Amino acid sequence: MSYFSDIYKGIKTLLTGMSVTGGYFIRARKGAITQQYPDNRETLKMFDRFRGEVVMPHDADNRHYCTGCQSCEIACPNGSIEIIWDRAVDPETGKKKKKIDKHIYHLSMCTMCGLCIEACPTDAIVWAPNFENSVYDRSALTKVLNQPGSSVLDGIED
Amino acid sequence: MNFTQMIIPLNITKTISDWIYSIMPETAASYTIMVIIAVAYLALFAVAGLYLVLLERKVAAWFQLRIGPNRVGPWGLLQTMADALKLVSKELTSTIKIDKFLYNLAPYFVIVSALMAMAVFPFSEQFQAFDINIGVFFLIAISSIGVIGILLAGWSSNNKYALIGAMRSGLQTISYELSVGLSILTMVLLTGTLQLSEIIEAQRTGGWLILQGHVPSIIAFMIFMVAGTAETNRAPFDLVEAESELGAGFHTEYSGMKFAYFFLAEFINMFIISSIAVVLFFGGWLSPFGITENIVWFPQVFWFLIKVLGLIFLMMWFRWTFPRLRVDQLLTLEWKYLLPLNLMNIVLMAIVIWLNWTI
Numbered sequence A: 001m002s003y004f005s006d007i008y009k010g011i012k013t014l015l016t017g018m019s020v021t022g023g024y025f026i027r028a029r030k031g032a033i034t035q036q037y038p039d040n041r042e043t044l045k046m047f048d049r050f051r052g053e054v055v056m057p058h059d060a061d062n063r064h065y066c067t068g069c070q071s072c073e074i075a076c077p078n079g080s081i082e083i084i085w086d087r088a089v090d091p092e093t094g095k096k097k098k099k100i101d102k103h104i105y106h107l108s109m110c111t112m113c114g115l116c117i118e119a120c121p122t123d124a125i126v127w128a129p130n131f132e133n134s135v136y137d138r139s140a141l142t143k144v145l146n147q148p149g150s151s152v153l154d155g156i157e158d
Numbered sequence B: 001m002n003f004t005q006m007i008i009p010l011n012i013t014k015t016i017s018d019w020i021y022s023i024m025p026e027t028a029a030s031y032t033i034m035v036i037i038a039v040a041y042l043a044l045f046a047v048a049g050l051y052l053v054l055l056e057r058k059v060a061a062w063f064q065l066r067i068g069p070n071r072v073g074p075w076g077l078l079q080t081m082a083d084a085l086k087l088v089s090k091e092l093t094s095t096i097k098i099d100k101f102l103y104n105l106a107p108y109f110v111i112v113s114a115l116m117a118m119a120v121f122p123f124s125e126q127f128q129a130f131d132i133n134i135g136v137f138f139l140i141a142i143s144s145i146g147v148i149g150i151l152l153a154g155w156s157s158n159n160k161y162a163l164i165g166a167m168r169s170g171l172q173t174i175s176y177e178l179s180v181g182l183s184i185l186t187m188v189l190l191t192g193t194l195q196l197s198e199i200i201e202a203q204r205t206g207g208w209l210i211l212q213g214h215v216p217s218i219i220a221f222m223i224f225m226v227a228g229t230a231e232t233n234r235a236p237f238d239l240v241e242a243e244s245e246l247g248a249g250f251h252t253e254y255s256g257m258k259f260a261y262f263f264l265a266e267f268i269n270m271f272i273i274s275s276i277a278v279v280l281f282f283g284g285w286l287s288p289f290g291i292t293e294n295i296v297w298f299p300q301v302f303w304f305l306i307k308v309l310g311l312i313f314l315m316m317w318f319r320w321t322f323p324r325l326r327v328d329q330l331l332t333l334e335w336k337y338l339l340p341l342n343l344m345n346i347v348l349m350a351i352v353i354w355l356n357w358t359i
């Protein structure tokens, strides 16, 4: 009699499925996940894991964590990151030391894969939840991530 | 005819028909009235179809925890109107290698057969355009004509996806037509008539047929809803236009208003299947327990529409819950499960009636 038990099981599983979706239907008015974007622009908060663009955080003294190691540049599969670096004399030890001049990030080429952020040994670059990235000129999407006049936080290499 | 229950709009139609008869010879007048009724139905159900599309989109949104159309008009009520306007104003494109005559004929086949079935439904005691004594038979016959339109569309498009979709449609309709027919036949055993108005009359005293025939009726109802969903080519039986496999199936090559005809026909067909179910199982325009039986002004059409909308919602619920079947699963379901069950069910119903076990 597996024929009839098949029918019974079939109907039962169908009803289980329908009860799940029916529950969603009833709760939909309260918990719709749709963001009505331009209307709620002020209050809209992006999710933690949202990948908008790569940024480099700076602290209050205009210091960042980037040592200029170029790991991110090597990790990037499509060359979205270019690091222009220089050597400067360290005033304490008197040795020459590598430092970044410009950390250039081409947002227009970036695929948001996140490999650069994983590769960075000092977590100098992170994701920003900013998604309003449209501009009128393509060149505006080439960004320098380190702020002008910024320097690397001391002792970050250790 | 029960004149005390006549409601105001029907007085208007009576006045109009009297007036037409007074100014024209008899034959001309009856033809004029036919044309007027046809145009009125056409307009009414085109708009109803548009609102069913809107309902579907809203229901789909709520099932998926979205909001749905809410920008055009209050609560998005004008959204499908705007869509229809857009489709009307669009260019009708086609490929070079189509069979022009059949290609242009196909959408009308589909939409006309859908609208034709509307004529026999008793929306209320007086609101019925065409009360023939083989009403149910007429409905089954008409509802399977639409598939010719789909086959024509697939064939004349000269596109392999369209053709595969159309062939699947033929396969599906031929198979599930049996179940639709047999489950309707089960109910006809109970009423002993094919005339829709009399089927409803039979439920006035004895209660809805789904209660009168209890177990076999409920089985017949379930089979009818499954087969009816398959008849309308809706998910989970939408192999005909399976987007992930066939582009858009049989209407891949259609654009503009011709595409809109196919789209509208799907929704009108859904309305038809639900209406048949309402008439055969849920007492048509009869109010539950006769609660508005004695209220003269209460529109009976209200109950009809409420019941139909309930069943349409059920079909939408199917659509947004179940995944699409494979072709072999589709055929297994019909030939191995629905058809044998249906045949058993007919025998069961016959026994129930023979032994007078109806409620």
Ligand code: SF4
Binding pocket: A054, A075, A076, A077, A078, A079, A080, A081, A109, A110, A111, A112, A113, A114, A115, A116, A117
């Ligand atoms: S997210 Fe990927 S593509 Fe974008 S800059 Fe980093 S490594 Fe390159």
Ligand code: SF4
Binding pocket: A065, A066, A067, A068, A069, A070, A071, A072, A073, A083, A119, A120, A121, A122, A123, A124, A125
């Ligand atoms: S951002 Fe990180 S990985 Fe890239 S150069 Fe700076 S420290 Fe190295």
